[in-house]
Amino acid sequence: xxxxxxxxxxSLILQLCALIAAAVVLLILVFxxxxxxxxxxxxxxxxxxxDDAWHPAQDLYNITPMLSATLLSTxxxxxxxxxxxxxxxxxxxxxxxxxxxxxxxxxxxxxxxxPSVVYGLWGLTTLAPLVGQLHPPGVSLLTAILVLALMILPxxxxxxxxxxxxxxxxxxxxxxxxxxxxxxIIKNIILPAAHSGITSSVMLAAGRAIGETMAVLMxxxxxxxHPHSLFASVRTLTANIALExxxxxxxxxxxxxxxxLALMLMVLLLVSSAELFKRRSLCLQIH
Amino acid sequence: xxxxxxxxCLIWLAAxxxxxxxxxxxxxxxxxxxxxxxxxxxxxxPQDAGRAGGIGSIIVSTGLILxxxxxxxxxxxxxxxxxxTEFSTQKSTFAQFVERSLDVLSGIPSIIFGxxxxxxxxxxxGLGFSILSGGLTLACMALPILIRTATEGLRAVPNDYxxxxxxxxxxxxxxxxxxxVPAATPALVAGLMLGIGRAGAETAALIFTSGYVDxxxxxxxxxxxxxxxxxxxxxxxxxxxxxxxxxxxxxxxILLFVINSVSSFLANHWMHKxxxxx
Numbered sequence: 001x002x003x004x005x006x007x008x009x010x011s012l013i014l015q016l017c018a019l020i021a022a023a024v025v026l027l028i029l030v031f032x033x034x035x036x037x038x039x040x041x042x043x044x045x046x047x048x049x050x051d052d053a054w055h056p057a058q059d060l061y062n063i064t065p066m067l068s069a070t071l072l073s074t075x076x077x078x079x080x081x082x083x084x085x086x087x088x089x090x091x092x093x094x095x096x097x098x099x100x101x102x103x104x105x106x107x108x109x110x111x112x113x114x115p116s117v118v119y120g121l122w123g124l125t126t127l128a129p130l131v132g133q134l135h136p137p138g139v140s141l142l143t144a145i146l147v148l149a150l151m152i153l154p155x156x157x158x159x160x161x162x163x164x165x166x167x168x169x170x171x172x173x174x175x176x177x178x179x180x181x182x183x184x185i186i187k188n189i190i191l192p193a194a195h196s197g198i199t200s201s202v203m204l205a206a207g208r209a210i211g212e213t214m215a216v217l218m219x220x221x222x223x224x225x226h227p228h229s230l231f232a233s234v235r236t237l238t239a240n241i242a243l244e245x246x247x248x249x250x251x252x253x254x255x256x257x258x259x260x261l262a263l264m265l266m267v268l269l270l271v272s273s274a275e276l277f278k279r280r281s282l283c284l285q286i287h
Numbered sequence: 288x289x290x291x292x293x294x295x296c297l298i299w300l301a302a303x304x305x306x307x308x309x310x311x312x313x314x315x316x317x318x319x320x321x322x323x324x325x326x327x328x329x330x331x332x333p334q335d336a337g338r339a340g341g342i343g344s345i346i347v348s349t350g351l352i353l354x355x356x357x358x359x360x361x362x363x364x365x366x367x368x369x370x371x372t373e374f375s376t377q378k379s380t381f382a383q384f385v386e387r388s389l390d391v392l393s394g395i396p397s398i399i400f401g402x403x404x405x406x407x408x409x410x411x412x413g414l415g416f417s418i419l420s421g422g423l424t425l426a427c428m429a430l431p432i433l434i435r436t437a438t439e440g441l442r443a444v445p446n447d448y449x450x451x452x453x454x455x456x457x458x459x460x461x462x463x464x465x466x467x468v469p470a471a472t473p474a475l476v477a478g479l480m481l482g483i484g485r486a487g488a489e490t491a492a493l494i495f496t497s498g499y500v501d502x503x504x505x506x507x508x509x510x511x512x513x514x515x516x517x518x519x520x521x522x523x524x525x526x527x528x529x530x531x532x533x534x535x536x537x538x539x540x541i542l543l544f545v546i547n548s549v550s551s552f553l554a555n556h557w558m559h560k561x562x563x564x565x
Binding site: 003010013019021026083091095110113120150181182186211256257268 | 289290291294295298299301302304305308309312316362366367369371374381384388389390391392394396398399400401403407411427430434459460461484487489491494495515518519522523532536539543547
């Protein structure tokens with residue numbers, strides 16, 4: 001269909017705006033690369049994994065202690081919040097009476113909106129002293145795991161809930177007509193049907209946990225070391241960037257951008273595979 | 288006990304446990320924050336690095352940062368959403384490219400936005416540590432959610448509206464101005480509120496873009512401390528700042544709660560009333 005003169009003009013302006021919006025992500029990549037370039041020129045990527053320690057002032061750039069802290073805290077948080085999140089979603093969809101389910105969902109939505117800095121503050125003032133009673137110092141990998149688990153639980157509960165909603169009601173009805181018990185229906189019919197959707201939501205939550213900065217920064221203790229126990233103070237990649245950006249110069253600053261680049265690649269990998277799983281689950285639903 | 292009963296018990300227990308933990312958390316935040324909360328706390332400037340005084344200047348800075356973020360991202364977001372829904376098919380390469388990049392953008396962690404904002408707005412564009420830099424960084428963060436909600440809002444307007452406009456030989460531009468955008472207004476405002484809510488919760492992206500300075504900003508080129516940054520700074524860097532941090536956290540939560548409630552009310556109620564199905 002041909003457009004009028006006014007419409008053509010508008011279309012042009014809109015395309016320009018959309019181009020700017022789409023270019024932001026490229027701009028971010030370009031700036032991360034160009035800012036990390038100075039250090040990548042004379043420090044090989046391998047040295048970020050094999051140097052003796054993280055001492056940018058002495059030209060030592062080992063990021064593995066931070067990497068292990070990031071991965072372990074994410075893994076721990078997922079182990080705790082995945083079962084609870086799935087149980088929450090099952091509760092609202094198949095177990096709770098409608099009024100209670102609505103209230104429960106509202107509570108979860110409310111928690112999803114609490115900013116990470118508030119979770120961090122609560123973790124620091126309430127949770128860390130409790131963990132410290134078990135084993136000092138209190139600000140530790142365990143505290144970080146607990147706070148992260150709380151933060152991603154609403155994400156998992158809400159996304160699994162929508163994955164369950166997408167399972168055709170006919171599945172549930174047919175199974176119930178065969179006389180299967182509620183749990184047998186969930187275990188054998190509903191969960192397998194929603195499998196891709198659930199995987200996608202766990203990956204999305206993992207992406208959020210890896211990228212989370214403030215809460216972890218406030219409760220993990222921020223000592224650069226490979227965690228030797230759950231009670232050890234650790235520093236994650238994100239916390240390291242937030243702590244050192246304020247005074248980092250030259251190669252040190254560039255090394256922080258390299259850490260940012262690594263972080264971004266990990267998160268993008270997770271988010272795009274989550275997207276892939278989500279699309280697969282949509283395809284299943286149609287058939 | 289059968290597996291079925293056991294599963295029912297476990298799921299109820301899990302829900303009870305989650306509720307208990309979160310009710311404790313909320314009760315903690317509210318009871319600890321309420322003690323220091325008063326009218327003078329909201330309007331007085333902070334003193335002694337925040338240990339005394341209030342959060343007057345912090346609230347002004349937060350408002351300015353959000354204003355900059357929304358003033359830049361809302362027009363850009365709306366324009367992109369209109370392009371995606373009204374001026375291109377979902378299959379077109381350009382539309383797919385735009386949607387892909389927005390998906391990627393929405394997954395980027397906030398600390399990365401902080402790095403980017405510092406390198407691009409503060410240093411490359413020479414804006415320095417300023418409310419403008421912080422607001423523009425948040426604008427980049429808010430874009431995907433604004434565009435997604437606006438796209439959904441426009442798609443929810445029935446196609447009859449477009450066909451009727453075309454039958455009256457209105458240009459698409461005037462159909463947009465007089466019919467589609469007004470019809471989708473509740474959804475657009477809801478998306479805007481959601482974007483403001485997200486941006487208001489942000490800390491990591493602001494630390495090295497809008498900075499720490501806690502006095503009243505004179506202009507958007509001044510450094511200004513957002514409420515979330517204030518909470519972080521008080522609890523981590525200021526000894527004896529916990530009480531004030533708790534009050535600031537309560538203020539932030541109430542603010543975000545109001546914004547999110549308005550947003551979901553608009554999306555759920557106003558939108559349904561507004562659209563006429565033929």
